[in-house]
Amino acid sequence: MLKLAAIDLGSNSFHLLLANHQAGQLQVVAKQGEKVQLAAGLDEDGMLSEEAMERALNCLAQFAPFIDGIEADHLRVVGTNALRAAHNSEELIERAEALLGHPIEIIAGREEARLIYLGAAHALADVHGKRLIVDIGGGSTEFIIGEQFEPQLLESLHMGCVAYTKAFFQDGEISEKRMRRAELAARSELASIQRTYREMGWDDPVGSSGTIKAAANVLEAHGWAPHGVVTREGLHKLRAALLEFKRLDKVSLPGLKSDRATVFPAGIAILCGVFEALGLEQMRYSDGALREGVLFDLIGRNTPEDSRLSAIESLQRRYGIDTRHASNVRDTALQLFDQVAGDWALGATSRQLLSWAADLHEVGQAISHSQFHRHGAYLLEHSDLLGFSRPEQRALAFLVRAHRRKFPKNELAALPEPQQPRLARLARLLRMAVMLNHSRSEAPVLGMHLSAEGDDLTLNLTEEYRDHSLINDDLSQESELQKAAGMTLTLADS
Incomplete structure (x- = not known):
């Protein structure tokens, strides 16, 4: 039995989910949630206020005891839109990581959408046909079309109930004009995906998240829609009821929790825009969302079902990477890794990262051979790589950037300090593997021996390669490049 945990640092709410995984099933052990409204703490310059950070840290202090003792590989803490948008998010992340004793991963919008779909799909009955999943968050709204557990279209749009409350209801007034402006803003955001989504179509429209859950609860409480369903007619009645309150601080409806009331009108405006843009008549609610998706994704990690493997293979196909050569570089790099992993305290996560970097080290050649290591780093840092968090992508991009030419000390210094060593x-291991396979032979260069004493490396080639002039010349140059970066690589004579 595995004990798993997910923490979702949303723009409106933070959520903790603990579960046991046994016999292919998740058994929920504990759930915690708190309205932190992190997005409300973003100022016009995109900076999180100290008050918002304190709300976040106070919430995480309550979560911390629940994750005590859970293995690092069985726990993920993910941040979404507000942390993506905040220019000073690193400050909050450092403080939060110190409190939790675990790294926090900011995930891209489409990766958030993928995880939401995974959580919602597992919570729903196995319906044949396509599903549309809509998740209205505090700072973004995700749209996914998929079938069974496979997403086919993924998008994350910049609209959410907290962000729209700040934009359209900041002084607390609710009016027809303000509601309509918010709805039109949502329609404008949806214009970029409306045609593509409607052309693909769906059989089963589903909503997840607090806004849609609250809407379904309120509609049921008034007898305006069946249990767990939002209808177009019921939504229009709910919209009219909200306008009667005139102010956010007066909003109070059966089925609506008081801590959601002030952001509820903005959420309903977005939902009305979604119904109009996508031509929906009704939508049912699913309990599964991002945090459930994180747990199911954890179960599949480091298995053949790991979504990151598909992302790597997709990039190799898209950019025409020479997979035979990449495989040779990978085999050499992993042999070098295994010889120094103990001395350098490198674990399985580092080995996997090195393997992926070898697979993709030539991705930038699709743009230009000149400076292709720089082009490759840019592609990897800024692409939507499903399954990868932003810190993972940044680390992968650095390795590709660093695999040739002058060692990029400035880029290394720009990374989070704990990751730099x-x-x-x-x-350094990837650079040597690339050098050893410079001639692009059919088989990888293997059999050498690498030893580490601190950061000083000594490489001893087998007799087969000891007199290979190209390899020796390349390694001599690499030794000089590492020396210029303050590192020692010694080539043994025998």
């Missing part, structure tokens, strides 16, 4: 060591 590990990534510098992985970059």
Whole structure:
């Protein structure tokens, strides 16, 4: 039995979910949630206020005892739109990581959409046909079309109940004009995906998240819709009821929790825009969402079902990477890794990262051979790589950037300080593997021996390669490049 945990640092709410995984099933052990409204703490310059950070840290202090003792590989803490948008998110992340004793991963919008779909799909009955999943968050809204557990279209749009409350109801007034402006803003955001989504179509429209759950509860409480369903007619009645309150602080409806009341009108405006843009008549609610998706994704990690493997293979196909050569570089790099992993305290996560970097080290050649290591780093840092968090992508991009030419000390210094020693060591291993396979032979170069004493490396080639002039010349140059970066690589004579 595995004990798993997910923490979702949303723009409106933070959620903790603990579950046991046994015999292919998740058994929920504990759930915690709190309205932190992190997005409300973003100022016009995109900076999180100290008050918002304190709300976040106070919430995480309540979560911390629940995750005590859970293995690192069985726990993920993910941040969404507000942390993506905040220019000073690193400050909050550092403080939160110190409190939790675990890294926090900011995930891209489409990765958030993928995880939401995974959580919702597992919570729903196995309906044949396509599903549309809509998740209205505090800072973004995700749209996914998929079938069974496979998403086919993924999008994350910049509209959410907290962000729209700030934009359209900031002084607390609710009016027809303000509601309509918010709805039109949502329609405008949806214009970029409306045609593509409607052309693909769906059989089963489903909503997840607090806004849609609250809407379904209120409609049921008034007898305006069946249990767990939002209808177009019921939504129009709910919209009219909200306008009667005139102010956010007066909103009070059966089925609506008081801590959601002030952001509820903005959420309903977005939902009305979604119904209009996508031509919906009704939508049922699903309990599964991001945090459930994180747990199901954890179960599949480091298995053949790991979504990151599909992302790597997709990039190799899209950019025409020479997979035979990449495989040779990978085999050499992993042999070097295994010889120094103990001395350098490098674990399985580092080995996997090095493997992926070898697979993708030539991705930038699709743009230009000149400076292709720089092009490759840009592609990897800024692409939507499903399954990867932003810190993972940034680390992967650095390794590809560092695999040739002058060692990029400035780029290394720009990474989070705790990661720098590990990534510098992985970059050195990748560089040597690339050098050893420079001739692009049919088989990987294997059989050498690498030893580490601190950060000083000594490489001893087998007799087969000891007199290979190209390899020796390349390694001599690499030794000089590492020396210029303050590192030692010694080539043994025998």
